[in-house]
Every structure is written in C-alpha cells, then in structure tokens.
Amino acid sequence: MAPLKFCANISWLFTELPDFHQRISAAAAAGFQAVEAAWLYESDLEQLRRAREAAGVELVLINTPPGDIKGGDLGLGAVPGREAEFRQGLDLALKYARALECKRIHLMAGRVPMGSQRKAVAKEMEAVFVQNLKYAADILSEEGITGLIEPINTRITDPRYFLDSPHQAAEILEKVGKPNIKLQMDVFHWQIMDGNLTQNIQKYLPLIGHVQVAQVPGRNEPDSAGELDYRYLFSTLERLQYQGYIGCEYKPLGSTQEGLGWIRDYCTHSK
Numbered sequence: 001m002a003p004l005k006f007c008a009n010i011s012w013l014f015t016e017l018p019d020f021h022q023r024i025s026a027a028a029a030a031g032f033q034a035v036e037a038a039w040l041y042e043s044d045l046e047q048l049r050r051a052r053e054a055a056g057v058e059l060v061l062i063n064t065p066p067g068d069i070k071g072g073d074l075g076l077g078a079v080p081g082r083e084a085e086f087r088q089g090l091d092l093a094l095k096y097a098r099a100l101e102c103k104r105i106h107l108m109a110g111r112v113p114m115g116s117q118r119k120a121v122a123k124e125m126e127a128v129f130v131q132n133l134k135y136a137a138d139i140l141s142e143e144g145i146t147g148l149i150e151p152i153n154t155r156i157t158d159p160r161y162f163l164d165s166p167h168q169a170a171e172i173l174e175k176v177g178k179p180n181i182k183l184q185m186d187v188f189h190w191q192i193m194d195g196n197l198t199q200n201i202q203k204y205l206p207l208i209g210h211v212q213v214a215q216v217p218g219r220n221e222p223d224s225a226g227e228l229d230y231r232y233l234f235s236t237l238e239r240l241q242y243q244g245y246i247g248c249e250y251k252p253l254g255s256t257q258e259g260l261g262w263i264r265d266y267c268t269h270s271k
Contacts, residue, residue: 007034021051075108078129137178182209214250
C-alpha cells in the first residue's frame with residue numbers, strides 16, 4: 001500500500017510566523033512537500049509565488065473568499081441574492097490558483113441568512129448552490145481545477161452553516177453532476193455530525209477529492225487526547241487506496257514543530 005500524503009494547512013499551522021510566505025518556508029523546512037490555506041487574499045500574490053517556488057512545495061488547496069466576515073458571511077455559494085459576489089470571489093480565487101499552480105478550490109457554501117429558519121430556506125439555498133456549482137465547474141474545468149464542497153458541523157463550529165453532513169453534500173453533488181466537483185472530507189466535522197466514519201469513508205470515497213484531519217473534540221493534533229483513533233483511520237484510507245492529500249487542519253497544543261511527532265511516527269512506520 002502506498003503511504004498517505006500530508007499537507008500543512010498554513011492558516012492553522014506555523015502561525016508563530018505572521019506572514020503566509022514565511023509559513024510556506026517553515027512548512028518546507030519541517031518536511032512538508034505540500035501546503036494548503038484558507039484565504040490568502042490579503043497577501044501579496046507575487047511574494048507568495050516566489051516563496052512557493054523557492055520552497056519547492058505544492059499548493060494543494062485554497063478556499064473561495066468568505067465574503068464579509070464582519071457582516072456574518074462564511075462563503076457565498078448557497079446564499080440567495082449573492083450570486084454575483086460568488087462569481088467575483090471565484091474569479092479572485094482563480095487568479096491566485098493560476099499564479100500558485102493550485103489545482104483545488106474549496107467552494108464555500110456559506111451560512112443560513114440571519115433571521116431565516118434553516119427549514120424555510122433549505123430548498124432555495126440548495127438550488128442556488130447547485131446553480132453556482134455548475135457555473136464554477138465549467139469555469140474550473142477550463143483550468144484543470146477541481147472544485148470541492150465541505151460539510152462543516154453545525155453542533156460545535158458553526159450552527160448556521162448550510163452544508164453540514166456528507167449525506168447532504170452527496171445529494172447536492174448528484175444534482176450538480178459535474179466530475180470536477182468533489183467532496184472535501186474533514187474528519188473533525190464528519191465525526192461530530194454523524195460518526196460512523198468507517199462506513200461513511202467507504203461509501204463516499206469515490207466522491208472524495210480531499211481530506212482534512214484533527215482530533216475531536218479539541219481540534220488539536222491527531223495524536224492528542226480525543227475520540228478518534230487516527231492510526232486506524234489512516235490504515236483505512238490506505239486500505240481503500242486513497243490517493244489524494246490529507247490536510248493538517250488543527251490547532252497545535254504547543255508550537256507547530258513540537259506537535260508534529262504524530263506525522264513523523266506515521267512516516268517512520270509506513271516505510
């Protein structure tokens with residue numbers, strides 16, 4: 001079995017350094033061959049490009065812009081009336097993806113609008129999301145880029161996020177019907193919302209285009225105290241021949257470097 005591939009999420013790791021271009025270099029120095037990030041849009045694009053090339057790492061994933069965070073946004077993909085802003089955000093994400101040679105973009109669904117009840121707007125939001133995903137799929141296919149949708153748990157992290165389970169995501173992907181729009185599995189969110197990880201991974205693996213990991217419930221290193229046995233989960237992904245990257249999207253308990261023992265242990269035992 002081929003060993004799994006890991007990438008450092010530099011929105012969460014190496015935050016001891018203030019700038020993303022510094023975190024790219026730090027990730028490479030720590031042994032990562034790839035990185036991912038949420039939003040890089042306040043960073044100088046040329047500086048990021050030079051840092052990535054100098055470090056020799058791949059940028060695996062970025063997110064579409066969140067919208068107005070102070071105003072309560074966390075993505076716009078499923079938000080009625082914000083379709084034009086979603087497309088503008090997609091254009092910006094594509095600009096960064098092209099320059100940084102990034103082949104995956106997380107197309108963020110967004111939150112149920114303030115003052116609305118989830119059940120009352122669910123059908124409308126799904127229709128908007130499907131329409132926006134079809135639009136994005138056609139644009140991204142011209143660039144050889146995969147779009148991803150990620151369920152985010154509504155029990156702990158974000159009670160108003162529209163897309164909150166792998167089952168809901170799979171139904172939306174079926175309606176979109178585009179091969180370059182796939183499912184992003186963040187094990188942290190899946191465990192909180194549904195558990196049953198072995199069966200869900202097996203069921204949805206054909207749809208999965210990217211994986212992210214963190215322990216539950218603290219969202220710390222995979223080998224920290226918590227509900228999940230990551231040795232078992234990693235062996236399951238190996239057995240199922242998952243070929244993509246696994247993003248390290250967690251909050252280090254101490255310094256980033258001190259918390260990387262789990263990945264060194266995995267690499268040692270997978271040789």
